[in-house]
Amino acid sequence: MLRDLLIDKELFNELRQRALNSEEGENSPEEVELLEKAVFQRLKKKRSVKKYKKLGVSKGDLKEIIALADILGLDAIGGQSNYELAKEHPEWCTICGRCCRESESIFIHKDELNILLNFNSDLEKGIIRNKLYPEHYELKEIQPCKFVDPETNCCSIYNSRPQVCRSYPLVLIESNGKAKNIINLRHSCNYSVQLVLEKSIILFDEAVRRLMEKK
Ligand code: SF4
Ligand code: SF4
Structure with missing residues (x-):
């Protein structure tokens, strides 16, 4: 429900399928699932569903927002690109090697x-x-x-x-003739998990803002 306020459902499904089929990102469905679980654990602590229950927000919404954050750059909603966000937070790399x-x-x-x-x-x-x-x-x-x-x-x-x-x-991949940075979704990479988490928080807040505007 929340995700639909940010992106058309059919467009989301198309982008998701394309991302899973992409060789460049090497994002296998198993790896994506593990990353999304890791982000979910952290997102629950940052954005409690209880607080938004009255608006009809559920844990399922959090999961849908994370799936969107995997594939959508925040620049699509007027925010930072993946590159800008990553550059701003080198501390998310734990130098685990x-x-x-x-x-x-x-x-x-x-x-x-x-x-x-x-x-x-x-x-x-x-x-x-x-x-x-x-x-x-x-x-x-x-x-x-x-x-x-x-x-x-x-x-x-x-x-x-x-x-x-x-x-x-x-x-770095080429998408519709343009260079684009996507996240290599790895649950064992703290940098990758934090990037998706940060994007999820921003997307969640934006979707809630739009939801409240509608009520
Ligand atoms: S796997 Fe991720 S967190 Fe670990 S060193 Fe590489 S970029 Fe940093
Ligand atoms: S993969 Fe090899 S070349 Fe690349 S940063 Fe790591 S050690 Fe250096």
Whole structure:
């Protein structure tokens, strides 16, 4: 009910399906479900349904809002983009190192290859053609990435790391001919969980505001 005040139901279903089918975000339904559970636990503490019960708000509404926050940038309702929000909150990264230890592929765009090699000449042997997009590249040694320090979880080529590492947990994709940052939905990444939580709080408040306006 609340979500319908923010987005048309059919459009939501279409966007949701597209997001689940997207290879770029690698957001499997299982992973999305785990992330949504993690966000739900935190959102319940931030926005108690009891307070809004009189308006007909339920826990189901919270879950629907979270599902919307997974896929909708706040810029769609006049707020910050995913990029702006993530940039404003570097503290949400707990430096757990999972993204460097567990990523299934570390993508290198063909246009950044030379720049990376200029800074790290020894990287040449560590780069192979990308398996999905052969015009681009990827790091050879992953899970863990050979550049992650096992004790500190820090990156030994931090200042010249690939773009995909700089923007994590956001992933740059092309949508309708435009570049767009989506969240890589990982329940084990605090940065990702916090981003969806923050968006959920803002979307929830906006939907309640619109609901009260209607009453
Ligand atoms: S981005 Fe996420 S997975 Fe990577 S170190 Fe930060 S919290 Fe951990
Ligand atoms: S290059 Fe650095 S930031 Fe990227 S995955 Fe490896 S250790 Fe992590």
